[in-house]
Amino acid sequence: MLEEEGIATVVIATEVFEERLTSMKLPRILFTAYPMGRPLGYPNQKEVQEQILKEGLRLLEESKNFTIKHFGGNDR
Amino acid sequence: MESMKTFKEALSYGDRNNLNFKFMAHLSDEEAADFIERSFDLMEDLLNGKSPNALRNHIIEGQKKVYSKSGKFSYETGFFHPLGKSLSEATIGLLTSSGHFLKGEDPMPFGKEAMKQEEAVARIADFLRERPQLSIIPKTAESEDLEVRHGGYDISGAELDANITFPIDRMKAFEKGHQIGTLSDDLYSFVGACAQGALKEVMKNNWIDQIKDRGIEGMVLVPV
Numbered sequence: 001m002l003e004e005e006g007i008a009t010v011v012i013a014t015e016v017f018e019e020r021l022t023s024m025k026l027p028r029i030l031f032t033a034y035p036m037g038r039p040l041g042y043p044n045q046k047e048v049q050e051q052i053l054k055e056g057l058r059l060l061e062e063s064k065n066f067t068i069k070h071f072g073g074n075d076r
Numbered sequence: 077m078e079s080m081k082t083f084k085e086a087l088s089y090g091d092r093n094n095l096n097f098k099f100m101a102h103l104s105d106e107e108a109a110d111f112i113e114r115s116f117d118l119m120e121d122l123l124n125g126k127s128p129n130a131l132r133n134h135i136i137e138g139q140k141k142v143y144s145k146s147g148k149f150s151y152e153t154g155f156f157h158p159l160g161k162s163l164s165e166a167t168i169g170l171l172t173s174s175g176h177f178l179k180g181e182d183p184m185p186f187g188k189e190a191m192k193q194e195e196a197v198a199r200i201a202d203f204l205r206e207r208p209q210l211s212i213i214p215k216t217a218e219s220e221d222l223e224v225r226h227g228g229y230d231i232s233g234a235e236l237d238a239n240i241t242f243p244i245d246r247m248k249a250f251e252k253g254h255q256i257g258t259l260s261d262d263l264y265s266f267v268g269a270c271a272q273g274a275l276k277e278v279m280k281n282n283w284i285d286q287i288k289d290r291g292i293e294g295m296v297l298v299p300v
Binding site for chain 1: 095096132133135136139140143144145149150151152153154155156157158159160162163166168169229230231233234236237239240241243246247249250255256276279280284287288292293294295296297298299300
């Protein structure tokens with residue numbers, strides 16, 4: 001809805017909801033390998049939060065079309 | 077004696093409610109038993125000093141098995157709008173469904189003052205029928221100035237560090253470091269466990285105008 005109004009968006013979400021969010025045809029999604037309620041990782045992991053946000057913002061800036069990416073998590 | 081069925085169902089807003097494990101109510105008895113058995117094995121690894129990551133991944137896989145299925149909001153096509161400029165020149169916003177609000181500015185769901193998380197959990201069915209309320213959080217706020225309440229997920233992590241669902245401190249640091257041009261003066265959060273039709277309606281009729289008034293060109297969305 002925001003995209004229709006000229007606002008570019010990136011969704012940062014846990015991969016727990018991967019299929020559900022993918023089916024919504026959202027323009028840019030960054031999935032993270034963390035449990036529900038912790039899309040930017042575990043508490044007080046400042047560097048992880050920064051890396052996730054940087055990756056999400058990169059999608060916002062560079063994507064020319066619908067893009068889905070995964071951010072690593074628990075050594076997977 | 078409590079059957080597996082009763083036990084599973086109690087985890088989802090029942091006598092044994094646990095928002096991290098409520099997904100088990102949607103597993104078959106056999107799947108639930110397998111999940112618990114494997115959890116014990118991995119806990120044994122913890123007792124032997126191994127990394128918690130295998131157990132964490134096991135929980136993620138369990139949640140994924142239930143929550144990842146396509147919902148009713150599946151679409152064939154969607155809209156794509158390019159940012160059209162570099163991040164260092166853009167005004168960026170933040171909108172999350174995490175249920176954060178500024179201390180002293182409680183949205184007071186159902187008119188209730190200082191509702192506790194426990195009550196939000198107990199009233200999840202009411203929330204799911206309710207029109208969502210947008211909490212506006214000025215970027216001058218610090219993560220310590222925030223409160224969180226949401227009956228749909230375990231907020232214990234977000235209580236320890238708001239940034240895992242509402243990354244206000246990190247976004248502010250990006251603005252300070254010129255990785256983004258400007259962070260919007262207002263950041264936004266609401267309780268995502270709400271009436272989804274009403275959410276689309278308020279977004280279209282109200283929230284989008286507020287967001288556009290702030291000159292936001294790119295938005296980080298964090299569904300929880």
